[in-house]
Amino acid sequence: MSYRAPVKDMLFVMKELAGIDAVAQLPGHAEAGYDTAAAVLEECAKLNEDVIAPLNRPGDLNPSSFANGEVRTTPGFKQAFRQFADGGWQGLQHPVELGGQGLPKLIHAACAEMVNSANLSFALCPLLTDGAIEALLTAGSDEQKTTYIPKMVDGTxxxxxxxxxxxxxxxxxxxxxxxxxxxxxxxxxxxxxxxxxxxxxxxxxxxxxxxxxxxxxxxxxxxxxxxxxxxxxxxxxxxxxxxxxxxxxxxxxxxxxxxxxxxxxxxxxxxxxxxxxxxxxxxRGLEYMFVMMNAARFGVGVQGIAVAERAYQQAVAYARDRVQSRPVDGSLPAAAAIIHHPDVKRMLMTMRAHVEGCRAMALVAAAAFDAAHAHPDADVRKQNQAFYEFMVPLVKGFSTEMSLDVASLGVQVHGGMGFIEETGAAQHLRDAKILTIYEGTTAIQANDLVGRKTARDGGAMARAVAGQIEATERALAGRDSVAARAMLKRLAAARQAFVDVVGFIAGQTKASPNAAFAGSVPYLLLAGNLVGGWQMARALIAAEDRLADDVDADFMRAKITTARFYADHILSKVPGLRDSIVDGAAGVTEMAVEAF
Amino acid sequence: MSYRAPVKDMLFVMKELAGIDAVAQLPGHAEAGYDTAAAVLEECAKLNEDVIAPLNRPGDLNPSSFANGEVRTTPGFKQAFRQFADGGWQGLQHPVELGGQGLPKLIHAACAEMVNSANLSFALCPLLTDGAIEALLTAGSDEQKTTYIPKMVDGTxxxxxxxxxxxxxxxxxxxxxxxxxxxxxxxxxxxxxxxxxxxxxxxxxxxxxxxxxxxxxxxxxxxxxxxxxxxxxxxxxxxxxxxxxxxxxxxxxxxxxxxxxxxxxxxxxxxxxxxxxxxxxxxRGLEYMFVMMNAARFGVGVQGIAVAERAYQQAVAYARDRVQSRPVDGSLPAAAAIIHHPDVKRMLMTMRAHVEGCRAMALVAAAAFDAAHAHPDADVRKQNQAFYEFMVPLVKGFSTEMSLDVASLGVQVHGGMGFIEETGAAQHLRDAKILTIYEGTTAIQANDLVGRKTARDGGAMARAVAGQIEATERALAGRDSVAARAMLKRLAAARQAFVDVVGFIAGQTKASPNAAFAGSVPYLLLAGNLVGGWQMARALIAAEDRLADDVDADFMRAKITTARFYADHILSKVPGLRDSIVDGAAGVTEMAVEAF
The missing domain is CATH 2.40.110.20 (Butyryl-CoA Dehydrogenase, subunit A; domain 2)
Known part of the structure; x- marks a missing residue:
């Protein structure tokens, strides 16, 4: 099954939600505006669609093998890696003076999604190399930097x-x-x-x-x-x-x-x-390693988005092709492609809405990273750094947990064929399962969110995010569309649930750590769900405005419907998570270890 | 990893929730009381623990192979199948006059769980044979029955x-x-x-x-x-x-x-x-096949429970063994077994509560099947048949969807080791994924629930179930324990959400079929979640009563805590599902098929 990079969706998010124009105002990123992003993404799409994606299934069938101390990778990987490095993709976000392209993380994150969608196994090599480069940039000596980084940037x-x-x-x-x-x-x-x-x-x-x-x-x-x-x-x-x-x-x-x-x-x-x-x-090794791990954690979150996007594309293609049963509303006289059946649409919408929400969250976080590193105003840098650090466990934890559900739905859309390995849908599920584990399990991300990101500042950053969400609610309240009203209802309820939970977590982490940490993963899922939904709300507003200008109407209508789906089917889970966190500790802590 | 059949848990459900004593009052089942059940389950446990479970991992590593038109099964399967059939397990629920044991479905369902926990691949052969026997019993001629059934019952x-x-x-x-x-x-x-x-x-x-x-x-x-x-x-x-x-x-x-x-x-x-x-x-083939399919659908639901139980046991064993990090409350001076960490406990409790809820639902449904077939009063038979038929899509659909989450959590508890095939945790996830697909996908079960089981009688059977749940709520209201109050709060909210949804589904299925069917799977998940929670509420009441009598205190306390966990972490999802169903159709139906 071929892969088509979702360049248009990515550019929509970069422009309307992540503020690529503002990133291009940052010192050093003057050439990294919308047009550059569009050109880079198109070029990146070609390599990934034509060269790297076709190696995904062969890699699963003919994995890396080990003999006599040496590892032989899947045939084709070596040549593809050469093309990847020669194209400058390994150095995309790294300093120009060390051989890189010096582009912002916002653009890099979109490109990273593509290579991971194309081939998760392949993309791990550049991801780990990026991590090593980050660590050297953080703490290496000048000699170490100049000795090792250019050779890693050029793929030697x-x-x-x-x-x-x-x-x-x-x-x-x-x-x-x-x-x-x-x-x-x-x-x-x-x-x-x-x-x-x-x-x-x-x-x-x-x-x-x-x-x-x-x-x-x-x-x-x-x-x-x-x-x-x-x-x-x-x-x-x-x-x-x-x-x-x-x-x-x-x-x-x-x-x-x-x-x-x-x-x-x-x-x-x-x-x-x-x-x-x-x-x-x-x-001081752990401190340096954390720099590398934070970059890698963000990168693994992007992997979750990437594999979910690939699973979604494959499921849509199958659902358009497979003919089975008449539509329940009798609208067609004979058996129809299963994409016409409401539950298949619901599954595809679930996949799509999750991918779009998580992608928007990740790219907005990437833009904050760029401001945190390059903005001339120290206060702005600091605010953006705090926002980015709050986002990292959500991008990692929520996007990867979501990818499991999405990949599983991808198999489900295929019915019996999904269970047959030749179809390729099952590979995405098998591949995705590592994402909630490596670079810190979901529980480790949740500990980070509870401890360092919420309790340490008494919930201040979390409440600041809630404040930003309230601003979006006010924008929604000024609109009279059905979709905006539906979104406002769910977003406000979810944001209120988040505020309740932040109060609980900030208050309990020291006083009653078992109770707070019993709710840590539900808190992470709640927060990730909410932030994704917030970005979908912003997408809805932008899409309604573009639609009013009569720009790309079908595309904008699909954005609005996807946002509405997110509100009613995904954000609607948030109040239940609040109940689990605030009331649910006893069900965990009262169980004696011996009783399992 | 070895398997231990949860005989005590099963007997608790059979006695306290499914009413084995009442089943033993049915004509033809006089010998099928609690003591018989206990003896049969113990015997069944031995065979499955000692003979069939050890073949599970070898079967994954060395699957059935095909050559020259013939299939060779995993070494050991043939001898195990011989022991299984010779022990009378294939004929457990089939008529005595055709060589079977004539035991009620209630006992058979517990035994079926065991063989499926032991080895899902192995257990499929008896499951399919049972289906064929059911179809012949339903529609075969006397000659066909006597020609084929005894040979299938004895495993020839x-x-x-x-x-x-x-x-x-x-x-x-x-x-x-x-x-x-x-x-x-x-x-x-x-x-x-x-x-x-x-x-x-x-x-x-x-x-x-x-x-x-x-x-x-x-x-x-x-x-x-x-x-x-x-x-x-x-x-x-x-x-x-x-x-x-x-x-x-x-x-x-x-x-x-x-x-x-x-x-x-x-x-x-x-x-x-x-x-x-x-x-x-x-x-009339499809009509007969449906008899067989309904038996098989119930059986696949039991498979979901079975694989989830196995995954749970394996995760508990690993969590007791793996030492990593100090407890967050500082209660131990050094790194502890990970079962002490709140999020690991939360994961294990999620697995356990799901298994217990679904097992109780399935065994209560099995007892209704027995009454539907053997009760002397035609009205009682009819009521029980309607209840059983309402339960079949829930047992199949909800238990199998739950098994995916549980098996995935099982991998997650293992961390990186879970992703390594040698550990065996990943096999349960791979095995479980077929369960939401075969014998009718979750969407097909949901169509059955919406169409035949809810809309056809205008929601009458669904409301009757809600009425039974209200009776349990009244029983909870008469108790003053914290756990009973917590359960009452969640159960009442979930039952009310169910009633809302039944009204929506019964009202919309003809008028607006796309809207009703867009909510079909969420409705199934809601109903399965609720019925499981209702049984957990009944278990809580029974366990509190036994605890008051000072019977088996640790066991009863664990039942109470598990019920409370179910209330706050699983039942708490139900109101959100109501919102998705009642408000969420537009997010599905308004998406043009071309826009995906």
Whole structure:
């Protein structure tokens, strides 16, 4: 099933909701306005539609394989990666002086959605490389930056993130990998890392592993973790590849999905010690890693949107094609394409509304990131940074949970054919299931939302978001369309439920932590649902205005109907979530652990 | 991961909610009281825990394979099937005079849950055989019954159901398989059937295919469909196996899950015509098939409960074992088993509450089936039949949709390990995805609920259920526990929402069918959620009473907490669903088909 990048939808969001024109006013982004975005997206669409998307199913059928310490990726991946890097896509958001394009995150996020829709397994390699670049930009020395980043930007090398160990998953305080300082200022690294995405592969000539490890004698817990560069091949003085470093892939995992992306077990130091170089200061590794993780978390949220979009497109195509049963209203004399049946439409609308809501949320967050980094006014930067940080767990947590429902509906629309692997619908469901787990499970995102993003400031940022939503409600109240009234009703109820929950969470997190955290994931789902719905409300307003101007009427009508669907079918879930959070702690906390 | 049959939970439901004592009062079921049930369940548990459950993962790894027209099942399946049949489990609910045990459906349903938890792929063979037996009992001649049923009951032969064709899935009016009458009263059958579960295998010496086909010259549409017996091997006059019939397996499917169960494409009549024998009268095939389908639909609902129970048990075991992070309340000095973390408990409680609610719904429905068939009073039979028929789409539709969420949570509890196939958690998710599709998709169940079960009697049966729920509310109102008050609040709100929706559906189905059917699946989910919650409320009352008598206090406290969890986390979703149904049609119907 072919993929068509939703360029028009993306540009609508960028222009009407995320404010690409304002982003183009930021210092350094003068050329990143609407026209640039449109041109970049069109170019990006071509590569992903024509080259990368066709490799998605072959990657599932013929995954990365492991033999003798080496990983062979799916045939075609290497050439596609070359085209991807040569086209400048790896460097899209990275600094011009290090070989990148220097474009805003707003444009990068849309392009990232495309490559992930095209091929989630393939796209993980650039995603992890982006994370490594971010960490080096944050804390690397100038020499480290100039040594490693340009080679990663041009795709000669790739990056990997090495956090997890068998006993240290969500809990990084338990990392045991050991770093021994050497007289020359380098370190020898010893340990085992698991679940390392693209930790070994044949797409590039070197891999820059960023590795969390504990320097001998460092404090216990997270305050004793440092971050190291451990290249697969060491570098000679002239920058050419030197000796093979003592890091070796000992196996790759047999997974439910994203099969083409190799998930490596890496063994460090079995032959004398892997040479590593500390990034920044010792014992501050987790802090640097969080920079990388926040970028990666946002990126995984985009993956959720991407796989949901792909599943949606495939379901629509099948529903137009498959003929079965007469319409219930008797409007056609014979069996019709199933897209005419109300429940099939309801499923497709659910998929579509979720994708559009989450995409708008992500792109609005990306624009805030850009303002947080480039706006000349420090206060504006600070506000945008706080808004962006509030959004990250929602983009990651809600978009990925939503992607599971959407991918499952995608199978359902196909009926029995959906369960047959040849159809390809099931792959999206299998692929999507990792998204709620890696880069921090939904519960970890929810802990972040509850602890750092809500309780720490007493709910101030959350209430500021509610205030912005109220402004949208006032705009809706000034309109007399049926759709605007329907949206206003649901949005106001959902926003009020959110305010109730913020009060509960901000009040309970210290006093009664088990009660607050029992509601953490429902709170995340509530907040993500609401913010998506808020953006759909803004889309509805924009689309009604464009429609009044007689611009692209069918497109705008579809936007309005999708927003209305979101209001009545998705936002309508929010008050129930409030009840679960505010009243539901006892049902969790009163259960004795022994009683399960 | 081993499976432990939840015998105690099942017996609690049978005694306190489904009324096994009343079932034992029915003519013919005098020996089917609580003690019998307890003994049968214990015996059933042993076979499933020790023999059938250990074959679940091997079946996924080494599925049924096809070569040269023959299917070889997973090693061990054949011996296990022999033990299953020899133990009398295939004949549990079938008439004593045809070799069965004649036990009520209430006991059979609990036993069916066990074999499905143990091994969904294995259990499909008995499930389909049960369906074939039901159809023969309904419409077969005495000779057909005595010829085929005892051999199926003792496991010498198995049954299969042949409905689907490439162009005829949900829409059976499009069946094209052709039956040509022969001078001797038999028919020659020609056509292709797909998605035939256990349509070919090596577990038994013969397969009794029940096949929907159209007699030459029959009316168009569903009124021209007849049902035929087409045995894989024809029978000699003495009942011994004779010539191979002209029905051949040409391939089996490569599926997302239930991989050990062969899903066959069967070709009828490529070598002169398969010999078939009509069941009952020509052109009434669909009517007979519905009997079989209703039994099978209930059975698939039980599969949903079963796979969810297995996923729950596996998640609990992992959560007790996996140590990661300190509890948020600081109650332990070091990292704890993750079952101590509130969100992990919330996930496990969600799984548990769903399983318990759906199990109670199914067993209460099974008891109604027993009364509908055996009660001496015709009015009581009729009431129970109407109640049972109302429950079938809920048991099938809601339990299977719930099983997807539960199996997905099961993976989530495992974190990264859940995504690795070796863990086995992902298999439950892959297996479960067929359950919302086969034997009628969730939308088909919802159409049945809206059309035949709600609109046809103007909502009378639905309102009668609401009336029974109100009686439970009155019982709750007479209690002063916190849990009873919490349950009463949610149950009353959910029942009121249901009544609102019944009014909408009963009023709109003819006047505005697209609007009614746009809400059909949400209505099914609402009703299933409510009926499960109603049974949890009854369980709460029973458990409080037993606790007051100081019976099995820990067990009863867990029942109460689980009921309370259901109220605040699951029943609390119902009002939002009402809003989607009553207000949400426009968001579906106003979208032009071209706009997707």
């Amino acid at each position: 090398w790739t990056g990997s993130m090495n956090l997890t160990e068998p006993q240290a998953g969500s809990d990084l305080s338990m990392v045991r990998t050991r770093a021994e300082p050497q007289p020359d200022g380098s370190y020898k690294i010893f340990g085992t890392k698991i679940f390392i995405t693209y930790g070994e592969h044949d797409l590039a000539e070197n891999i820059v592993h960023l590795v969390l490890a504990r320097v001998v004698g460092a404090p216990e817990g997270v305050k004793g973790i440092s971050l190291f560069i451990v290249p697969k091949f060491l570098l000679n003085a002239d920058g050419s590849l030197g000796a093979r470093n003592d890091v070796h892939c000992v196996s790759i995992e047999h997974k439910l999905g994203i099969k083409a992306s190799p998930t490596a077990v890496l063994q460090y130091g079995d032959h004398g010690g892997a040479i590593g170089y500390v990034i920044g200061q010792e014992n | 032969w198995t049954g299969s159901m042949n409905l689907t064709e490439p162009q005829a899935g949900s829409d059976l009016s499009m069946v094209r398989t052709r039956a040509e009458p022969q001078p001797d009263g038999s028919y020659k059958i020609f056509g292709t059937k797909i998605f035939i579960t256990y349509g070919e295998h090596d577990l038994a010496e013969n397969i009794v295919h029940l096949v929907l086909a159209r007699v030459v010259g029959a009316p168009e549409g569903v009124k021209g469909i007849s049902l035929f017996i087409v045995p894989k091997f024809l029978l000699n006059a003495d009942g011994s196996l004779g010539a191979r019939n002209d029905v051949h397996c040409v391939s089996i499917e490569h599926k997302l899950g239930i991989k050990a169960s062969p899903t066959a494409v069967l070709q009828y009549g490529d070598h002169g015509g398969a010999i078939g024998y009509v069941i009952g009268q020509e052109n």
